[in-house]
Amino acid sequence: MPNKLNRWMKLINILHSRNGMSVQDLQDEFEVGERTIRRDIGDLKEAGYPIECKMGIYTINQKFSLRTLYLGDSEAVALLQTIDAFNQKGFPFSPALGAVREKIVNCLSPQLRSVVEQRLDVADIDLVQPCEVCDKLFSKLEGAATAKRQVKIKYNAKTSSREIFDRVVDPYGLVFKEKAWYLVAFCHTRNEIRLFRPDRISEIEVLETVFSIPEGFCLESFFENSWQIGQGDPVNVKIRFLPHIAQSAKLAKYHPLGKYTDMEDGSVLYEVTVKGLWEISRWALSFGPGVEVLEPLELREQVTDMLARACDIYKN
Numbered sequence: 372m373p374n375k376l377n378r379w380m381k382l383i384n385i386l387h388s389r390n391g392m393s394v395q396d397l398q399d400e401f402e403v404g405e406r407t408i409r410r411d412i413g414d415l416k417e418a419g420y421p422i423e424c425k426m427g428i429y430t431i432n433q434k435f436s437l438r439t440l441y442l443g444d445s446e447a448v449a450l451l452q453t454i455d456a457f458n459q460k461g462f463p464f465s466p467a468l469g470a471v472r473e474k475i476v477n478c479l480s481p482q483l484r485s486v487v488e489q490r491l492d493v494a495d496i497d498l499v500q501p502c503e504v505c506d507k508l509f510s511k512l513e514g515a516a517t518a519k520r521q522v523k524i525k526y527n528a529k530t531s532s533r534e535i536f537d538r539v540v541d542p543y544g545l546v547f548k549e550k551a552w553y554l555v556a557f558c559h560t561r562n563e564i565r566l567f568r569p570d571r572i573s574e575i576e577v578l579e580t581v582f583s584i585p586e587g588f589c590l591e592s593f594f595e596n597s598w599q600i601g602q603g604d605p606v607n608v609k610i611r612f613l614p615h616i617a618q619s620a621k622l623a624k625y626h627p628l629g630k631y632t633d634m635e636d637g638s639v640l641y642e643v644t645v646k647g648l649w650e651i652s653r654w655a656l657s658f659g660p661g662v663e664v665l666e667p668l669e670l671r672e673q674v675t676d677m678l679a680r681a682c683d684i685y686k687n
Contacts, residue, residue, distance in 0.1 A: 375411075377470070378403075382411055383420060383431065384477035391428035442478065447487045448494070450475055456496035461503030463510070463552070499550040502570045509545075509569055512554055515577045516542040519584070522556075525574040526567060535573065536560075541582040544590045545569070548599050555590060557582070564593070566600055598626060598654065601647030608651060609666040612639040616661040625654070640665075648673060 378401060385392060385400065392400070397408045412429060416422050421432035442450070451472060458468040479487060515522045519541075526536050540556035543564070547553075554567040596605050612620040614637035621631050621639055629643040645651055652673045655662050664671040 379411060379415060381473065381477065383415065384474065386422060386429060386431040388477050388480065390481065391430045393427055393429070397429070442475070442483075444483060444486045444490065447475060447479060447483065448490045451487065451491060452494065452496050455491075456498045459498070459500060462501050463504055463506055463513075466506070501547070502551045502568070504552055504569045508572060508575055509552070511575050511577055512542055512545060512569060516544050519581050521578040521580040521582055523576040523578060524567070524572045527571040527573065529568075529571060538567075539578070540565075540567070541584075543584055543588065546590055546594070546600075553600055555593060566602075596628070596644055596646045598645045598647070598650040601645065601650045603647035605644050605646055606648060606667055606670070607644050608642065608648075608670060609664075610641045610655060611663045611665055612641060612658070613661050613663065614638050616658065620658075620661075652677065 381401075382397070385397075394405055394408050398405060401408065412422055423430050423432060454468050454472045454475075458465050458472065462468075476484060512522065521539055521541055523537065523539050526538055528534065528536060539559045540554075541559075543555045543557065545552055545554055552569050554569055554572075556565060556567060557563070558565040594600065611634070617633075617637060617639035620641070625641075626643050626645070629641060632640040632642070634640055643651075648667075648670045652664075652670055655664055655670075655674055656677060664674050
């Protein structure tokens with residue numbers, strides 16, 4: 372029944388927004404047979420929808436009022452660009468995004484649809500391909516987090532041994548960072564809040580045990596001061612962008628709490644407080660000889676060590 376209801380709603384929207392459709396047009400649109408289309412039209416007419424047919428072309432009386440979503444061309448372009456950017460293989464909400472996109476397009480008049488399509492052709496949002504997550508697994512995690520029920524998972528921690536761990540966790544929520552989803556959950560083995568990659572969960576069982584989230588906890592505050600997902604004690608970081616990349620580096624907003632200071636020699640001092648160092652060390656390395664890590668000493672030593680190891684690889 373849900374598929375039939377969705378098809379009916381789409382059929383109503385199409386007949387209301389387009390200049391008319393033949394049975395063959397509708398067959399091609401819905402990828403179903405002639406009998407299904409004629410039966411759907413008959414059911415809708417019986418339900419009171421003013422569907423008319425003239426010379427084999429079906430329309431819906433334009434005086435019929437739907438609860439239409441009225442959008443301007445800029446609003447429609449913004450919505451469709453965003454949907455298209457995230458509607459990728461492996462993104463858990465991809466089927467729903469496709470359905471929403473279709474509804475938005477069907478709400479546009481033919482004239483507005485033409486304008487929107489032209490604008491979409493000249494502007495694009497290209498996001499990094501996300502790590503693929505099984506829809507059913509994601510749905511179970513999301514449902515368990517909503518119902519506050521514990522889950523038992525088999526998890527590949529991506530260690531060199533490829534060992535699979537059994538964990539019972541309280542799923543607090545899911546977040547998408549850069550190109551991967553992360554489950555924020557209380558791990559009963561480690562007795563602390565941990566991050567788990569859903570794409571590394573091979574099995575999941577939703578348990579009957581109900582849990583409570585600690586008072587005051589929220590995902591936004593959990594990642595406060597994180598570079599991306601890093602956790603740990605906040606550390607004050609100072610990095611110097613050398614003159615040849617300093618001004619271009621200032622144009623980017625690497626972290627909401629980052630601060631820039633112009634130096635007399637043309638370089639730029641970048642200061643930020645972050646949790647943990649492993650993420651920011653790799654970020655600093657991405658600039659090659661364009662940056663110098665000043666503080667803390669631990670971060671400077673990490674970067675120095677990684678550069679030395681990289682040099683050894685190329686020397687050999």
